[in-house]
Amino acid sequence: MADLLDAAQLYLDGRFADGRDPGFAVEDPATEEDFAHAPAADAAQFDAAVAAARRSFDAGVWASVPLAERVRLLAAMVDVLDGVRDDLVRTVIRETGTPVRIAGLLQVDMALQQARQLPALLATLPEWEHNELPLDGHIAGPAGHDVLMSIRRYEPCGVVAAITPYNFPLQPAVWKVFSALAAGCSVILRPSPLAPLSVLALGAAADRAGLPPGVLNILPEPGSAGAELLTSDPRVDCVSFTGSTAVGRRIAAQAAPTVKRLVLELGGKSVQLYLPDAVRNVGAGVAAVFGAHAGQACSSQSRVLVPAEAFDDAVAQATAVARAMPVGDPQDPATAVGPVVSAAQHARITGLIADAVDAGARLVAGGVRPAGLARGHYLEPAVLTVDDNANPIAQREAFGPVVSIQAYRDLDEAVAIANDSEYGLSGGVYSADVRAGLAVARRIRSGTVLVNRPAANAYTPMGGIKQSGIGRERGVAGLREYQEVQHLVLGPLEDLR
Structure with a gap:
């Protein structure tokens, strides 16, 4: 594992530990070779991690630390991670197949930047606020002379279980862990088994920075x-999960008997909707889907909607882009599209394409294994055209380098098509007239709608409506997910004699 992170042990109750179950292999999706061995926690170790997190929270060893000191220690964690930045990049390329041209920026640098920014943002927020009572609501007592204070205080929600995905292993881990820790919570982090190695680096960072035992556990x-x-487990107060809607439903059911707080960032089937004056940008929009980790992003704008009169032009642009983008070894700087993460995911995507064609879609580019790449989970970027929004490719999340193109007659129909989905995570509207784009964006039922360009950073919230999730990650809204509101009422003691 030269030049890769040393991730041979899990992190439990302030100590590095061997897994008690046999470890498991981590596959390089570009070569289909097992390149590392990850430690596997057993049920007893998960139970011990919950007990440690519960103990550390209830004892206040972290929650009672002043916020400014928590922010300082979390910044020290990021300093440690900065010191192994290049190893993180190399490791995440091997785990996920992300092309080297974007791995540093999207997989690591953005995560480390947000790890600094999220705790700093929380430090700017009030720790308590007056409730918005009318003036006479602050006056108590029969004589009207006693002053009453009614305030809301933000306190940590408790023990947080964070469950993270494979596609961007560090970013969601950072959103959950650094937000929850900044708030004063204790955390158990369970990374995806497809990409556990880079996430284990957070344990080494916590250990070097001096976080108290039990505050962060990684299994x-x-x-x-x-x-x-x-x-x-009833000892866990909050579950924060990023992944598929199907798994999110199961988590919600498992958490229901103990009425846990839930933060669920789930699937998406987002649109890129082009107004007539922006159709020339379709090629760039499609390239962004294919080039952002082979479409393996929950916010991927994989449904392209264009005016009927510009349909042929849009298809030609998308087809040209799909055929021109280099597919291959993610270690090669020329590669734009790497592999999908596993053989199972490759089979699921090609199965969805077949279902779409059977239902009437037309495959106009890609969707097959590239010539000359017999090994690795590679797929040529696929472009399909559909004329029925009920088609599987218009409704089901591909999570791969696949886009569908569909025509609309007018903006009312475009909005109806955009909203005809069980998902509501993200989307985009494109127009030279920003006001016109905004008017359409406001009609789309989605947690995020971009007009012409993105703004995804520590200060902006991420999350969905409908079956795309509950709650928010990042931003003020995401930080407050890991806090409870306590109502405090203060007034003079009445003479009870």
Whole structure:
């Protein structure tokens, strides 16, 4: 594992520990070779992690630390991670197949930047606020002379179970861990078994920075038994999960008997809707889907909607882009599209394409294994055209380098098509007239709608409506997810004699 992170142990109650279950192999999706061995926590270790987190929170060893000091220690964690930045990049390329041309920026640098910014943002927020009572609501007592204070105080929500995905292993881990820790919570982090190595670096950073034992625990596993313990254990107060809607539903059901707080960032089937004056940009928009980690992003704008009169032009642009983008070895700086993460995901995507064609879609580019790449989970970027929004490719999340193109007659129909989905995570509207784009964007039922360009950073919230999730990550809204509101009422003691 030269030049890769040393991730041979899990992090439990302030100590590095061997997994008790046999470890599991981590595959390089570009070569289909097992390049590393990850430690596997067993049920007893998950139970011990929950107990440690519960103990550390209830004892106040972290929650009672002043916020400014928590922010300082979390910044020290980022300093440690900055010191292994290049190793993180190399590791995440091997785990996920992200092309080297974007891995540093999207996989690591953005994560480390947000790890600094999220705690700093929380430090700017009030720790308590007056409730918005009318003036006479602050006056108590029969004589009207006693002053009453009614305030809301923000306190940590407790023990947080964080369950993260494979596609961008560090970014969601940072959003959850650094937000929850900044708030004063204790955390058990269970990374995806497909990409656990880079996430384990957070344990080494916590240890070097001097976080108290039990405050952060990181436990990989090859299956789901530990995650199910976290989502059902009454000692856990909050479950924060990023992943598919199907798994999110199961987590919600497992958490329901103990009425846990939930932060669920789930699937998406986002649109890129072009007004007539912006159709010339379709090629660039499609390239952004293919080039952002082979479409393996929950916010991927994989449904392209264009005016009927510009349909042929849009298809020609998308087809040209799909055929021109280099697919191959993610270590090669020329590669624009790397592999998808696993053989199972490759089969799921090609199966969805086949279902779409069977239902009437037309495959106009890609969707097959590239010539000359016999090994690796590679797929040529696929472009399909559809004339029925009920088609599987218009409704089901591909999570791969796949876009569909559909025509609309007018903006009312475009908005109806955009909203005809069980998902509501993200989307984009494109127009030279920003006001016209904004008017359409406001009609789309989605947690985020971009007009012409993105703004995804520590200060902006991320999350969905409908079956794309509950709650928010990042920004003020995301930080407040890990806090409870306590109502405090203060007034003079009445003479009870």
